[in-house]
Amino acid sequence: EAGVAQSPRYKIIEKRQSVAFWCNPISGHATLYWYQQILGQGPKLLIQFQNNGVVDDSQLPKDRFSAERLKGVDSTLKIQPAKLEDSAVYLCASSPDNSGNTIYFGEGSWLTVV
Amino acid sequence: AQSVTQPDIHITVSEGASLELRCNYSYGATPYLFWYVQSPGQGLQLLLKYFSGDTLVQGIKGFEAEFKRSQSSFNLRKPSVHWSDAAEYFCAVGFQKLVFGTGTRLLVSP
Numbered sequence: 001e002a003g004v005a006q007s008p009r010y011k012i013i014e015k016r017q018s019v020a021f022w023c024n025p026i027s028g029h030a031t032l033y034w035y036q037q038i039l040g041q042g043p044k045l046l047i048q049f050q051n052n053g054v055v056d057d058s059q060l061p062k063d064r065f066s067a068e069r070l071k072g073v074d075s076t077l078k079i080q081p082a083k084l085e086d087s088a089v090y091l092c093a094s095s096p097d098n099s100g101n102t103i104y105f106g107e108g109s110w111l112t113v114v
Numbered sequence: 115a116q117s118v119t120q121p122d123i124h125i126t127v128s129e130g131a132s133l134e135l136r137c138n139y140s141y142g143a144t145p146y147l148f149w150y151v152q153s154p155g156q157g158l159q160l161l162l163k164y165f166s167g168d169t170l171v172q173g174i175k176g177f178e179a180e181f182k183r184s185q186s187s188f189n190l191r192k193p194s195v196h197w198s199d200a201a202e203y204f205c206a207v208g209f210q211k212l213v214f215g216t217g218t219r220l221l222v223s224p
Contacts, residue, residue: 004157033211042118042204042214043158056211091157101146101165103212105158 002026004106006092012112018080021109025073025094031055033103034067034077035091043091049075082113116141118205120215127195128223135190135218137205147188148206149179152217158204164188175199197222 005024013019025032030051035043046065048055052072060067064083069075079086089108096102119138127133139145146165150158162173169181179190188205200222206212 031210040216042206042216043212044214045211048211093158099210101163102160104160105150107155107157 004092004094004104006090006106006109008109009107010110010112012114013082015084015113016081018078019082019111020079021077021090021092021111023075023077023092023106025075025092026096026104029094029096029104030072031095031097032069032075033091033093033095034075035093035105037089037091037108038085039088046077046090079111082111084113087111087113116145116207116213118207118213118215120203120205120218122218123216124219124221126221126223129197130194133190133192133195133199133220135203135205135220137188137190137215139186139188139205139207141186141207144183145207146209147179147181148212149173149177149188149190150204150206150214151175152202152204154201161190161203195220195222197224 007022032049034046037043046060047057047067049069052069067077091108093103093105117140148163149161161177162171164171164181172178177192202217202219204217205215
C-alpha cells in the first residue's frame with residue numbers, strides 16, 4: 001500500500017516569496033491533515049479536511065496560509081508571503097475516517113525561509 | 115487546555131539497556147494516546163496506540179507503553195535498546211486531531 005506522498009521534499013525561498021506544497025493521501029482516506037513542525041517542537045495541526053470540507057483550521061494563520069482539497073483527494077498548502085518563522089517541516093497525514101484512531105504521516109516537506 | 119508534557123528533552127541509553135520515556139497529558143477526558151518515532155529527515159511512524167481496555171499496549175519494534183489514568187501518564191518502554199532505536203520520540207493525545215509533546219531525543223551509546 002502506497003503511503004502519504006508529499007512534494008517537494010525540500011524548498012528554500014526568500015522571505016516574502018510564496019511556496020506551495022502538495023500532498024496525496026493514502027487511497028480512500030477521507031481525512032487529511034496538515035501539520036507544521038518547527039525545529040525542536042512537536043507537530044502542530046494547521047488544518048484538517050474531511051473529504052473536501054474543512055473540519056478545523058483554527059490554528060492556520062489565514063493572513064498568509066491557505067489550503068485546499070478541491071476534489072477530496074490531494075491537497076495543496078500555500079504560504080504567501082513567507083516569513084522567517086515559517087521555516088519548518090510541513091507534514092501531511094491522512095486517516096481512513098474522522099475517528100482519529102489511525103493517522104498516517106508523510107515524510108514531510110522541509111521549508112527554509114532566508 | 116489540552117497539553118502533552120515530555121519532560122526529558124534528551125536521553126542517552128547504552129545499547130542493550132532498558133528504556134523508559136515519560137509522557138504526561140492534560141485532557142478533558144481519557145483521550146486516545148499514541149507514541150510516534152521520527153528518524154532524521156523522515157516522517158512520523160506510529161509505534162503504538164491506546165484507545166481502551168488493557169492498559170499495557172504492545173507496539174512495533176519491541177516497544178510497549180502503559181496507560182496510568184491516576185497519573186495521566188502514558189510512558190513508553192523497551193527492555194533492550196538497539197542502536198537503530200536512536201531517534202526522536204513523540205507522545206500524542208487526542209481524538210480527531212492530535213496534540214503532540216515536544217519530543218524526546220534518544221541517543222544510544224555503544
